[in-house]
Amino acid sequence: xxxTVVIKIGSNVLTQDDGTPDHxxxxxxxxxxxxxxxxxxxxxxxxxxxxxxxxKALPLNPKTDSITKKQVWAxxxxxxxxxxYKNLFLEKGHTVAxxxxxxxxxxxxxxxxxxxxxxxxxxxxxxxxxxxxxxAVAVTELMFTDNDELAGLVAAMIDANSLVLLTNVDGIYxxxxxxxxxxxxTKVGRQVPDLSQYITTGxxxxxxxxxLTKMTMAKKSADLGIEVLIxxxxxxxxxxGFADGTLVCTYFEPGKTRHNxxxxxxxxxxxxxxxxxxxxxxxxxxxxxKITSLLPIGIVAAxxxxxxxxxxxxxDEAGQILGLGKAEYGASSAAEKxxxxxxxxxxxxxxxxLYDLK
Numbered sequence: 001x002x003x004t005v006v007i008k009i010g011s012n013v014l015t016q017d018d019g020t021p022d023h024x025x026x027x028x029x030x031x032x033x034x035x036x037x038x039x040x041x042x043x044x045x046x047x048x049x050x051x052x053x054x055x056k057a058l059p060l061n062p063k064t065d066s067i068t069k070k071q072v073w074a075x076x077x078x079x080x081x082x083x084x085y086k087n088l089f090l091e092k093g094h095t096v097a098x099x100x101x102x103x104x105x106x107x108x109x110x111x112x113x114x115x116x117x118x119x120x121x122x123x124x125x126x127x128x129x130x131x132x133x134x135x136a137v138a139v140t141e142l143m144f145t146d147n148d149e150l151a152g153l154v155a156a157m158i159d160a161n162s163l164v165l166l167t168n169v170d171g172i173y174x175x176x177x178x179x180x181x182x183x184x185x186t187k188v189g190r191q192v193p194d195l196s197q198y199i200t201t202g203x204x205x206x207x208x209x210x211x212l213t214k215m216t217m218a219k220k221s222a223d224l225g226i227e228v229l230i231x232x233x234x235x236x237x238x239x240x241g242f243a244d245g246t247l248v249c250t251y252f253e254p255g256k257t258r259h260n261x262x263x264x265x266x267x268x269x270x271x272x273x274x275x276x277x278x279x280x281x282x283x284x285x286x287x288x289x290k291i292t293s294l295l296p297i298g299i300v301a302a303x304x305x306x307x308x309x310x311x312x313x314x315x316d317e318a319g320q321i322l323g324l325g326k327a328e329y330g331a332s333s334a335a336e337k338x339x340x341x342x343x344x345x346x347x348x349x350x351x352x353x354l355y356d357l358k
Contacts, residue, residue, distance in 0.1 A: 025233070056077075112157065152220060188222070231247055274304025
């Protein structure tokens, strides 16, 4: 069955042990992506590696501050990175397009839909989008945790079936991956307990994320109905293994598919403009199996200066975040309606995303 597949390739996959670009590995992965495309899948590539490619191309004065180093290397390296992808895909008869994005591009529904429209247009015209964060201009406070987060956002945006996160290990282990006695966790089901106890906080010299961010993004994406696989991009034929079901990896079982607006809201916590506190009755109603909107009668407090259309956080009286929603009206109207029956919902069910708190 044909799928839309988002493939994220980490910096540690595209570089050799000495930090130089691994062109042979890149060529192999491109060949495999072409294989997936030619058996009917739609492919979107989210790639790291610009800073690593730039570091090789231009050594900088050691006195240069770290932020400037990264900006310079990202600017230079992105050209080398996309040129390599363009030439490798072109050799196989396929066209690529480059999209450079920042977290700000996902901040509201208009920006979000504009980017989705671009990606949909590229895919319909058989063009392979190659996406990377614009590290050269991104504001530090608004940068993605790493490209795993970006890949998760893209997968949700285009209603992808699968998200494949390629790193330099086979997946999540019960212990350190380098320990021969560590067991690979091959499947993460819907009711799986917290896995963070197994994960070390180390990260590669070229990337800024680690396995914990991969796991967090994988669980969120799976909750939105996207199957997620964390696998070793340095393994030969890793993507062919994905295609034929033989891939050694950590597989996250997808939940029920959500509507696209809920997928956008799920990734919008960083853009929330306010917060509402709900009582125990509202909390139970929201977490029930019934389709339920957030009504003012269940709200005990409204915080922040949010307007109609803004994303707001929904928390219980103990301060635990329950979910996110798009406000149907502003904070002043919400404050007037607190605790009152027979009022319009503050958050309609169609624009409500609740976290899985099991």
